[in-house]
Amino acid sequence: MEQIELTSATAPVDELAARLRAGDERALEECYRRHGPLVRSYVGRFVPRDDCEDIVQQTFFELWRSRSRLDPARSVVAFTLGIARNRAIDQLRRRKNVVVDVSQLRDLVGEDGEVFVERLAWAADVRRGLDSLVNEQREALELAYFEDLTQREIADRLGIPIGTVKARMSRGMHHLAERIEKGELR
Amino acid sequence: MTEHCSEELFDLLSGELDREATVRVVAHLRECGKCTDELVSVAVTHGSLRAARRAREELSPRPDISMEPLSVAQPPLGISPHRRFRRLYLATAAALIVLAGAGSALFLGRPSPPPVYALATLHHLDAPTDAAGRVTVRSTSRVKQMDVVTSGLPPAPANHYYEVWLLQPQTNKMLPVGLLSPSGEGTYSVAGAIMAQYSAVDISLQSNDGNPVHSTDSVLRGTVVPTFS
Numbered sequence: 087m088e089q090i091e092l093t094s095a096t097a098p099v100d101e102l103a104a105r106l107r108a109g110d111e112r113a114l115e116e117c118y119r120r121h122g123p124l125v126r127s128y129v130g131r132f133v134p135r136d137d138c139e140d141i142v143q144q145t146f147f148e149l150w151r152s153r154s155r156l157d158p159a160r161s162v163v164a165f166t167l168g169i170a171r172n173r174a175i176d177q178l179r180r181r182k183n184v185v186v187d188v189s190q191l192r193d194l195v196g197e198d199g200e201v202f203v204e205r206l207a208w209a210a211d212v213r214r215g216l217d218s219l220v221n222e223q224r225e226a227l228e229l230a231y232f233e234d235l236t237q238r239e240i241a242d243r244l245g246i247p248i249g250t251v252k253a254r255m256s257r258g259m260h261h262l263a264e265r266i267e268k269g270e271l272r
Numbered sequence: 273m274t275e276h277c278s279e280e281l282f283d284l285l286s287g288e289l290d291r292e293a294t295v296r297v298v299a300h301l302r303e304c305g306k307c308t309d310e311l312v313s314v315a316v317t318h319g320s321l322r323a324a325r326r327a328r329e330e331l332s333p334r335p336d337i338s339m340e341p342l343s344v345a346q347p348p349l350g351i352s353p354h355r356r357f358r359r360l361y362l363a364t365a366a367a368l369i370v371l372a373g374a375g376s377a378l379f380l381g382r383p384s385p386p387p388v389y390a391l392a393t394l395h396h397l398d399a400p401t402d403a404a405g406r407v408t409v410r411s412t413s414r415v416k417q418m419d420v421v422t423s424g425l426p427p428a429p430a431n432h433y434y435e436v437w438l439l440q441p442q443t444n445k446m447l448p449v450g451l452l453s454p455s456g457e458g459t460y461s462v463a464g465a466i467m468a469q470y471s472a473v474d475i476s477l478q479s480n481d482g483n484p485v486h487s488t489d490s491v492l493r494g495t496v497v498p499t500f501s
Binding site for chain 1: 278279281282283288310312313314316317318321322323324326327328330331388391411414464465468498
């Protein structure tokens, strides 16, 4: 039977920023668990592997120290990536003879670097919104958007009628749009 | 009014409708406020998910960042002036660039590996406390490539081997993906839709007794964390 209820649609707005501002150490742990892999992947694009983990640690340490500047209305991941970006730039300035792909550096410095961080943050928030859908809807949308399957291929893969795939995707997209519109993904 | 078309809106945006269906859906949208509202929702989600997909691909790991000095000196360039970067980039697509040094750096135009889809840190279970591991899952179009690197595991006893498994902890559903090499590493390919059904990686010590079932002797285990979760 198709599951219609959406667990996330009625979930409260993410309060991670507010909890961090209040000094909740568990919020920092949650932030590290939620965003650490993304920060590590982002930093790893620009700095040598040996420096990467140090910068990740510095980033979350600085996030904790600067938690009073967190705006609850702004995405925590965007704020965190902004810190990581600054630390990566500092690190590259300090190191000698670092060899970096110039096209990737455009994603780190200046205006392009800021835009890249915002884009990654938005992508992370959208992905989190997707993950919060009920499994049937999330699975159908993941297969369509991240595995490049057509609806017919999804139906074959899951062993369900194509009409069911369409219904799951339609409901999932509707619920995700609601969360985006309400500003819940941050 | 013709029949509502909410379940065809994804097809419309994805170019999967034929001419007849497109005309029918558009005609309905012109007269149906409910489906037009739905189209807005679908368009917002469609664009957002496409952006998420594109960003993940953009976050593919960089070509190797070398610490070796260049043999051919290149003009020094600071890291900060954005416009200078842009001009340099446009002028020299394959330029060499120096960072923060007195004049030695290199642009390496190697193809990037597939983007990182997920990561896992493996922690010891029934293994020496310094045993650990790292799993990097990279995403190609429909296949996940899983790179496993371990350290601190003792050599498997005689007539035993280490095996890598995907695990769904909630149900204990397990899928063997291959043997760990004696060097403690391995690379495995798994269909994306199958990989999505598991959330952890487990390494077991197996007896070479012909029994393909998990030995229950797990030595390392870790949760797979998507890079955008």
